[in-house]
Amino acid sequence: MDLIKKYVKKRKGQYFVSVTLAIFSVIANLFSYIYLAKIIVALIEEIKDISFYFDCCMIILCMYVLKEITAGISTSISHTATFNSLGEIRNDISKKLFKMPLGDVLSRSSGELKNIIVEQVDSMETSLAHIVPEFTANLVGPVLLFIYMFTLDWRLALLSLIPFAVGMAIMMSVMNAHYKEMFRKSVAIGQHMNNSIVEYINGIEVIKTFNQSELSYKKYADAVYDNASFYYNWMDGSMNKVAIGRLLSPMGIITIIPFGILFYIRGSIDLGNLITLIVLSFATVSSILKIMNYMDDMSRISTITSEIEKILDSRELENIGKGESLESYNIKLQDVDFSYDGEKKVIDNLSMEIKESSISALVGPSGSGKSTIAKLIAGFWNAGSGSIKIGNVETKDLSLEKISSLISFVSQDNFLFDMTIKENIRLGNKEATDEEIIEVCKKSACHDFIMNLSNGYDTRVGEGGGHLSGGERQRISIARAMLKNAPIVILDEATSYIDPENEALIQNALANLVKGKTLIIIAHRLKTVVDADRIFVIKDGKLNSYGNHEELLKSSELYKEMYVANLRGDENA
Template sequence: MDLVKQYVKKRNSQFFASIVLAIVGVVANLFSYVYMAKIIVNLINKNASLEFYFSVCLIILLMFVAKEIAAGVSSAISHTATFNSLGEIRNDISNKLFKMPLGDVMSRSSGELKNIIVEQVDSMETSLAHLVPEFTANLVGPILLLVYMFLLDWRLTLLSLIPLAIGMSVMMSVMNDNYKDMFQKSVSIGQRMNNAIVEYINGIKIIKTFNQSSSSYEKFSDAVYDNAQFYCDWMGQSMNRVAIGRLLSPMGIITIIPFGILFYMNGSIDLTSLMTLIVLSFATVSSIVKIMNYMDDLSRISTITGEIEKILNSRELKNKEKGYEVKEFEIELENIVFSYDGEGKIIDDISLSVEANSVSALVGPSGSGKSTIAKLIAGFWNIDDGKISIGGVDTEEMSLERLSSLISYVSQDNFLFDISVRDNIRLGNKEATDKEVEEIAKKSGCHDFILNLSNGYDTIVGEGGGHLSGGERQRISIARAMLKDGPIIILDEATSYIDPENEAIIQEAISNLVKGKTLLIIAHRLRTITDVDRIFVISNGKLENFGTHSQLLDKSDLYRQMYEASMKGEE
């Protein structure tokens, strides 16, 4: 509930206005019953004044109109405030994901994150838009009526509440400690279903390729049916008591009529008060039963907000803006240590220097830590010990936005959004004109193949760039990074999917585009980095050696073996 309070507090005036109007609507509706009771009493007393009945009916009509207007305006205000709050929550989650270590984000499945950001945030709409104003109004209204009923006759008022108290206690027995556990299970099983759906859709190509449709669909269908069965079983356990409670709650007439007749016959209550209490007992109970409709939301809101708060309260990268101006772009790593889980060291006391405006490369066996080093420089994780600096400024003393603006990062696992080719490239610089986008595409060797697409630069690339080949996706990613024009460029296996006939074009394009910049390359094809200024050989998280290609052939057995194996592989 703290999360709900946090976002309600930001729009106090709107939610307060919504609550006031909702109370006005509920009170207008409830007190229309008072005038209905007057009509009944006057009919019993054989009052034949049409003017009286007309005036009372007009008052009832005005109260119904007031109720509908107040409820409509209240709902409009609360929904406006709610959807703004939900948008803000989603923005806060997105900003939080940007500030979290990459490993913490990647440890959550896309299905789980989608469930939290979409379904669970959506489920807060009921709590914010309806629970805040309507629960409050349906609580205040009956209290006012009960006060009025107690003034008429406290004995009958208490008697009318006996069935309500029994019915509510039966319904509330559903909302025990087990309910929270069950709702938590419902969230978990829902997330498993989401994960299975996302996995099935994302893996459909592999499923078809290896003819695994039956087993994969079985996993998907089992998750869906498990989710449905869980809710059927849970509702089956709960609905009997809820039905009994709803049956008993409005039965106040069973106690109020016999005792009311008894009190009337002994003269301790007049007919007007008796009829008014009978009518008002229906109105009061119906409003209180409406409150019960929101008890389910109250019980599960803590679980819903708990999942969201886990993300919003997750640890962040340590970066902070100190206002330092970065004028040079050399990269220094000083005794850095890093592990993903706090135990096994992936990077163990590495120190190296990448000179400004130079081309350097990180090489090493698979799993040696070279890509991890590139990601640490880019600020995807914080190091456990040591220091990474750019231009003499500790990267942890820069904001993430500032650090991101300095580095253009292209990985082998490039990702394109389901928008046009032009807009995917323009992500590197949203202010770039169409002409600038096309110029950078020409320099990156993309222009010709883009023109051959169905709609040229306006071709929609599909989810993840699925309508393009791996090489085409990489070339667009390179163009996007170059358009960003960051002073530091990191290419993490960025040319691994480039076919041989286009490799020379891409290498030449990269050479032209990185002039005057600091370039760091991670590559398996050692032939492509023989001309770089400096090569760092990484082995088991340590710096094994460094130097030029020719120097390393002489002094590094590991590099020489890797180079020879690479050349044989290409042959």
């Protein structure tokens, strides 16, 4: 709950006003019961003053109107404050994900993250918006009512608490550590169901292709059934006690009436006070029931905040932002080690230097560590040991925002948002004009196919760019990276899905677009990098050899084998 307190404190003024108005609402409601008791006592005592009854009815009406108005304003203020708080929580989670190592983010399933950021945070809204003002107000209300009842007859006031104490004891036997554990399991099983749904939807093409609908649907259906079965069994084992407790807690009348009659017969309480106490005992019902409803909400929020805190407390990239001024865009890796799991080295004692304004290529067998090197340079991870420098400044001494502004990264897995083509490309530079976007698309060989789409640049690309082909997505991603105009450009298999005809166009476009920039290309097809200024051959996370194409053909047996194999593959294609 410390997380909630942190965000509530930021808007304590709004919540204070909300709580104050909620208390006024509860007090107004209590006055309605007090004057209702006066009317009943007056009727029993056969008072026939019409003006007395009229005044009491008007006061009850005014109290009811005041209760509704103050409650409405209180709820409106608390909901506004809560929406802002939850928006800030989501924003902080997004910022945290940006600061976390890429591997830590990818280790969580998209279904789990979506469940936490969307469903779980959203589920706190109703509870939080009502708990802060209404829990406080409905706690204050019964206390004030009990004090008033205590002044009328302290014996009956204390006796009225017996059903409440017994009922709460029964319910608290359920609201224990086991309940919190079950709620934690409910969150986990809910995330599993979300993961299964996301996996089923994302894999629908593979499912159809290999006729695995029965098996895949069974996995999805089992997850849904397990979720429903868990809740059924959980509720079946706890609802009886909860129902008894909820029924008994507000029933102060079952002790007030028999003892009140006894006291009245013995002459130790007058009829007016007895009737008033009986009527007022009903006033506790709604308030206490609301308080009990919030007990479950508080357990839910406690579990959800623990999931959110796991993300917010996760380790961050070690970028402290103390060296923002760069002398050049030379990139130097010195004795770099890196491991994803802390055990097996993916990069092993790697040292290499990439000159500013040069074209460099990273080549090597699959799994040799090429993409990992590129992502270490881009700041997606921190090196386990050794140093990575840009312009003689350690990358970990640069802020993540600075690194992001320095590097345009286009990977083989190109992700587009479900927006228009124009909006996706403008992510590279939010200040870019339509004319600048069109110009960079022409240079990236994607203007023609865009104009052939139904709405041209205003065509929505679908989730993940699903309405476009792989090659079209890549070309748009390249255009986006070029529009960013960063001094360092990394192309990680960026032309892998592009057909030979368009590949030639893009290679020519890239040659113009990266003039004066530091370009790093990762490619399996070596013919695409034969003109690079320097080619680094990577094997098993180590630098095997480096030089230009002609030098490597003479000095590197591995490069020569790869190049020959590539030529044979192209001939057989």
